[in-house]
Amino acid sequence: MTVESSSETRVEPPRQSSLGTAAARNLATTTKSAPQMQEITSRWLLRMLPWVETKGGAYRVNRRLSYTVGDGRVEFVQDGSDVRVIPRELGELGLLRGFDDVDVLTAIADRCVQRDFGSGETLVVRGAPADQLHLIAHGRVSQTSEGSYGDEVALDVLADGDRFGEHALLDDDARWEHTAIAETSGTLLTLSRADFAAVLSSAPQLQAHIDEFRSRSDRAQNHRGEAEIAMSAGHVGEHELPGAFVDYELKPREYELSVAQTILRVHTRVADLYNHPMNQTEEQLRLTVEALRERQEHELVNNREFGLLHNADFKQRFQTHSGPPTPDDLDELLSRRRGSKFFLAHPRTIAAIGRGFNARGLYPDHVDLGGQSVPAWRGVPILPCNKIPITKERTSSILCMRTGEDNQGVIGLHQTGLPDEFEPGLSVRFMGINEQAITSYLVSTYYSAAILVPDAVGVLENVQIGHWPR
Numbered sequence: 001m002t003v004e005s006s007s008e009t010r011v012e013p014p015r016q017s018s019l020g021t022a023a024a025r026n027l028a029t030t031t032k033s034a035p036q037m038q039e040i041t042s043r044w045l046l047r048m049l050p051w052v053e054t055k056g057g058a059y060r061v062n063r064r065l066s067y068t069v070g071d072g073r074v075e076f077v078q079d080g081s082d083v084r085v086i087p088r089e090l091g092e093l094g095l096l097r098g099f100d101d102v103d104v105l106t107a108i109a110d111r112c113v114q115r116d117f118g119s120g121e122t123l124v125v126r127g128a129p130a131d132q133l134h135l136i137a138h139g140r141v142s143q144t145s146e147g148s149y150g151d152e153v154a155l156d157v158l159a160d161g162d163r164f165g166e167h168a169l170l171d172d173d174a175r176w177e178h179t180a181i182a183e184t185s186g187t188l189l190t191l192s193r194a195d196f197a198a199v200l201s202s203a204p205q206l207q208a209h210i211d212e213f214r215s216r217s218d219r220a221q222n223h224r225g226e227a228e229i230a231m232s233a234g235h236v237g238e239h240e241l242p243g244a245f246v247d248y249e250l251k252p253r254e255y256e257l258s259v260a261q262t263i264l265r266v267h268t269r270v271a272d273l274y275n276h277p278m279n280q281t282e283e284q285l286r287l288t289v290e291a292l293r294e295r296q297e298h299e300l301v302n303n304r305e306f307g308l309l310h311n312a313d314f315k316q317r318f319q320t321h322s323g324p325p326t327p328d329d330l331d332e333l334l335s336r337r338r339g340s341k342f343f344l345a346h347p348r349t350i351a352a353i354g355r356g357f358n359a360r361g362l363y364p365d366h367v368d369l370g371g372q373s374v375p376a377w378r379g380v381p382i383l384p385c386n387k388i389p390i391t392k393e394r395t396s397s398i399l400c401m402r403t404g405e406d407n408q409g410v411i412g413l414h415q416t417g418l419p420d421e422f423e424p425g426l427s428v429r430f431m432g433i434n435e436q437a438i439t440s441y442l443v444s445t446y447y448s449a450a451i452l453v454p455d456a457v458g459v460l461e462n463v464q465i466g467h468w469p470r
Helices: 021-027 046-049 087-092 102-110 193-201 202-218 268-273 280-302 327-335 347-359
Strands: 003-004 010-013 052-053 056-060 076-079 080-087 113-117 122-124 132-138 141-146 150-160 179-182 186-192 253-256 258-267 318-321 342-345 365-369 372-377 380-384 397-401 410-416 420-424 427-431 438-451 457-464
Touching: 021 268, 046 280, 046 372, 046 380, 052 113, 076 132, 080 087, 080 132, 080 186, 087 102, 102 193, 102 342, 102 365, 122 141, 122 342, 150 318, 186 193, 193 347, 253 438, 258 268, 258 280, 268 280, 268 438, 280 420, 280 427, 318 327, 327 347, 327 397, 327 457, 342 347, 347 380, 347 457, 365 380
Parallel strands: 052 410, 318 457, 342 380
Antiparallel strands: 003 010, 056 253, 076 080, 113 186, 122 179, 132 186, 141 150, 141 179, 258 438, 342 397, 365 372, 372 380, 397 457, 410 438, 420 427, 427 438
16 A cells, blocks of 8 residues: 655555564574463363264254243343333243244334333232233342241342243233342333233234143143153052153254364465574464464353353353352352352452352362362362453353263364364364465364253353452
């Protein structure tokens, strides 16, 4: 590009595309270290996941047929102070899952009424008639009920995208089974039974969908929502035994291997003249591979298609009871699955966990993991991962997972035996030398992750890490 002025014409030099000789000399003179980089982390997730060979580039997760549907979260759009539900997002409701008539969904969304609430406000009262669905656009809401001894017991904490009262849309005699109290200020969108019925009466396709939903709900299922296997136990004599079979999902999910790639460029002059005592190409390749592995771990956590944060089942997502992480919150995560192998949290979140322990006079255990001592809770290691995001509100997430195919846990997916394989699942291919005497190498790694059953991974969300107990 040429830049003209009144006094001179300046020609900008071409953009550099490979390591320069001046930088290369730093490896050719004096006593020196190998090139260092700050991006390298412990990458515990890559080390702890069992990696499964994925021939054909895809892995299919076959599961037992489940009738539980509509467990997702609803998303909203905001225009100033006005909040609206995205019509297609109503498909996350159990009774609307699979219904895709946009006009009808839009009619339902238009009947949702915005309601702002303040901290400490009682939204619904246990035992009162229930005739509304509540969608939480923003804020935290706690649900409580009466315990066996007359005391108030905590049931759940709901946050952005959650809802309650779905049963009230179809049941004229529905009553609230809990009391809902706002922990923070926020916004609700409410849909009354009368408004839903008005849309239902004018949309025969919606009525047919609701009838099918009711028929599915009547089918026998276990507490996990899976199709029940009929059996008899405790009988005597010649009791007639029920027949049974195990039904499977008709459309199981398939995970395709993702890819992270880059082109490494090394000038032949650098490789020829400045290759002693350190091999320039090898050092460039070593640092490139480190960066690719870091990106691989980032994708395993954050990718919307297969990342653990986005693909954890919504029934396995929990809110902290008070904001900062406490031993009680970690126990909640552990109690929701068997055989948990490790917690995964941002280093700053682990520091917040330590503060929570100290506030209660507790000291976390330590376990030996590959010769390294790491903190643990209930014998489960708490491992750092700086790929878990921290929001501007200083909140983050904590993951807890079970791993391995035999344990129906989380597994990593890769394919080995690639052409020009440099490391398992990572290849380095020579691409040639161009007219500028620059040698190019294509560096590729293929990977993904699969959650075999929903309770294999749990997420503690909206964990406050900027709180210091006094």
